[in-house]
Amino acid sequence: MTMTHLLGTHVPTSGGVSSAFRNALAMGCAAFQVFTRNPNQWKSKPLEEADIAQFRALTDETGIVPAMSHDSYLINLATPKGDLRHLSLAAFQDEIERAAALGIPCVVTHMGAHMGEGEEAGLARLIESLDRTCAATENCPVKILLETTAGQGTYLGYRFEHLACVLAGVSDPARIGACLDTCHIYAAGYDIATREGYESVMEAFGQTVGFERLCAFHINDSQKPLASHADRHAHLGEGTLGLEPFRWLVNDPRFFHLPKILETPQMETRGKENLDRLKGLVQ
Numbered sequence: 001m002t003m004t005h006l007l008g009t010h011v012p013t014s015g016g017v018s019s020a021f022r023n024a025l026a027m028g029c030a031a032f033q034v035f036t037r038n039p040n041q042w043k044s045k046p047l048e049e050a051d052i053a054q055f056r057a058l059t060d061e062t063g064i065v066p067a068m069s070h071d072s073y074l075i076n077l078a079t080p081k082g083d084l085r086h087l088s089l090a091a092f093q094d095e096i097e098r099a100a101a102l103g104i105p106c107v108v109t110h111m112g113a114h115m116g117e118g119e120e121a122g123l124a125r126l127i128e129s130l131d132r133t134c135a136a137t138e139n140c141p142v143k144i145l146l147e148t149t150a151g152q153g154t155y156l157g158y159r160f161e162h163l164a165c166v167l168a169g170v171s172d173p174a175r176i177g178a179c180l181d182t183c184h185i186y187a188a189g190y191d192i193a194t195r196e197g198y199e200s201v202m203e204a205f206g207q208t209v210g211f212e213r214l215c216a217f218h219i220n221d222s223q224k225p226l227a228s229h230a231d232r233h234a235h236l237g238e239g240t241l242g243l244e245p246f247r248w249l250v251n252d253p254r255f256f257h258l259p260k261i262l263e264t265p266q267m268e269t270r271g272k273e274n275l276d277r278l279k280g281l282v283q
């Protein structure tokens, strides 16, 4: 049996949400990630029936997998601030409903920032936010993917233990999965730049979170060094990780079935080049 590798990129959607497919085809994506709305604004225009129909038709016609949407950058599900949390919960629920309408199976979110309240309180609030969201969207067949972070500021999610804590704490763990970002974990201090490091980091993830929880990868090199706690994506092979960790990752049979999505800089002009580089590593 030949295995189709679900390699792709985050695709721009400036021409409407369905333009994702045109961009994905042009770049040679087998799978992609999108924003279904402007990620820097709270307000979003509702999706039109025609947009939804076109997106679903293109999913069938092209065979390209719309693997996941990424939620708004403004959302903070762990914040102690009542007004910000209120806006975040509404926007996050909206994103899940949009994904469900479009037939996108997963929504990726960051784990939020505790804003000085402490990690334990932040994680507890995140769990409560996820429970409220899952209850409000119980008919949406959409999985929420918690993305690992670089650990900048008071952001949660820079330790695998944070993911494990949330998965153990939520009422409906079947709705929640994990998205591993190579740049973020390296910046957080997980050294995947050497072969032994790669093996022990993945082993630690399997032990702490469980591979059955892992639903996707974000594939990015890092501009900043190990444990820098800085979130700066680099082109593949041009950062502090280098190409080899990506070769190990795309050829790791534990992860063959998982979408691997690039979020490298200058996606419009250099996305295809990065994706071709990633494809070239498959043995």
Ligand SMILES: [Zn+2]
Pocket: 147, 181, 218, 263
């Ligand atoms: Zn990412």
